[in-house]
Amino acid sequence: EPEVTQTPSHQVTQMGQEVILRCVPISNHLYFYWYRQILGQKVEFLVSFYNNEISEKSEIFDDQFSVERPDGSNFTLKIRSTKLEDSAMYFCASSEPTSSGANVLTFGAGSRLTVL
Amino acid sequence: AQSVTQPDIHITVSEGASLELRCNYSYGATPYLFWYVQSPGQGLQLLLKYFSGDTLVQGIKGFEAEFKRSQSSFNLRKPSVHWSDAAEYFCAVGGGYNKLIFGAGTRLAVHP
Numbered sequence: 001e002p003e004v005t006q007t008p009s010h011q012v013t014q015m016g017q018e019v020i021l022r023c024v025p026i027s028n029h030l031y032f033y034w035y036r037q038i039l040g041q042k043v044e045f046l047v048s049f050y051n052n053e054i055s056e057k058s059e060i061f062d063d064q065f066s067v068e069r070p071d072g073s074n075f076t077l078k079i080r081s082t083k084l085e086d087s088a089m090y091f092c093a094s095s096e097p098t099s100s101g102a103n104v105l106t107f108g109a110g111s112r113l114t115v116l
Numbered sequence: 117a118q119s120v121t122q123p124d125i126h127i128t129v130s131e132g133a134s135l136e137l138r139c140n141y142s143y144g145a146t147p148y149l150f151w152y153v154q155s156p157g158q159g160l161q162l163l164l165k166y167f168s169g170d171t172l173v174q175g176i177k178g179f180e181a182e183f184k185r186s187q188s189s190f191n192l193r194k195p196s197v198h199w200s201d202a203a204e205y206f207c208a209v210g211g212g213y214n215k216l217i218f219g220a221g222t223r224l225a226v227h228p
Contacts, residue, residue, distance in 0.1 A: 033215065043160070043206060043218040056215060091159060102148040102167045103210055109159040 002026040004108035006092050012114045013082055021077045021111045023092030032075045033093040033105060034067065036060070043091065049075065082115045089113075118143050120207050120219035128225040129197050137192040137222050139207030149190040150208040150216065151181055160206065166190060177201070202226045 005024045013019050025032050034046040047057040049067055066078045075094075079086055089112050093105040121140045129135055141147055148167050152160040164175025171183040181192045190207060204223045210216040 035218075042220040043208075045215040045217070048215055058215075093160075098167075102165070103214065103216070104150075104162065104165060105216060106162070107152075107160040 002106070004092055004094055004106050006090075006108035006111045008111055009109065010112045010114070012116065015084060015115055016081050019079045019082055019086075019113060021079075021090050021092075021113070023075045023077070023108060024073050025075055025092065025094030026096070026106055027073070029094035029096045029106070031055075031095045031103070032067075032069070033095075034077045035091045035093065035107075036088040037091065037110075038085075038088045046077070046090075079113075082113075084115050087113055087115045118209065118217050120209050120217055122205075122207055122219035122222050124222045125220070126223045126225070128227060130227045131199050132196050135192075135194045135197045135201070135224070137205050137207075137224070139190045139192065139219060140188050141190065141207070141209045142188065143209050143211065143217075145211050147209045148211055149181075149183060150210070151175065151179070151190075151192050152206045152208060152218075153177075153203050154206065154221075155203045163192070163205075197224075197226055199226045199228060 007022045032049040035043050037043045045058050047061045048055045064080045068076050089110045091110045092108045095103050095105045119142045150165045151163040163179050164173050166173050166183045174180050179194050204221045206221045207219040208216040
């Protein structure tokens with residue numbers, strides 16, 4: 001079964017450092033997303049991406065965050081200068097159009113970011 | 117405002133007992149509804165979804181959910197729980213290609 005793959009599975013970084021989280025969405029999917037889950041809390045939407053541009057972003061997704069689809073397969077989330085509160089599990093997801101117009105997201109296993 | 121409420125933070129059931137996890141939503145348009153499961157240290161796996169039609173939907177692992185528009189609910193059920201069902205369960209709502217909005221989750225523990 002096709003899956004969304006994320007790397008790294010766990011990254012530890014110092015506060016102020018730049019971090020890039022990578023995702024390979026399912027190959028025929030057109031919509032891409034990043035969500036995050038702070039330990040013990042709910043899954044929160046960060047950003048959605050379609051047709052090589054951001055289609056929606058949350059208030060969490062400030063100027064410290066950026067996304068990119070540098071080639072035909074990868075979808076990356078960059079945090080320019082990490083803060084302690086960026087420590088979380090980051091989930092990438094992708095979706096394909098359905099006949100009903102609904103949106104079924106397939107999630108990756110997540111990348112756990114720890115900021116020290 | 118769009119939101120999802122899962123009233124039960126933590127539920128414990130005995131193996132073989134029935135299970136119902138509650139979910140209420142607030143959404144301005146016709147909602148698409150989902151249940152995802154997250155095992156410890158794992159990602160989110162789709163259990164089932166409701167788009168339209170029959171309000172009782174079947175999912176994987178023997179789960180089902182019923183959409184009740186009048187109650188704005190989409191409760192998840194399983195007639196007989198297995199120890200391997202211990203996980204966190206998230207209800208989510210979305211529309212079209214918009215983002216999914218997740219509830220806070222319900223952590224299920226299963227006693228032998």
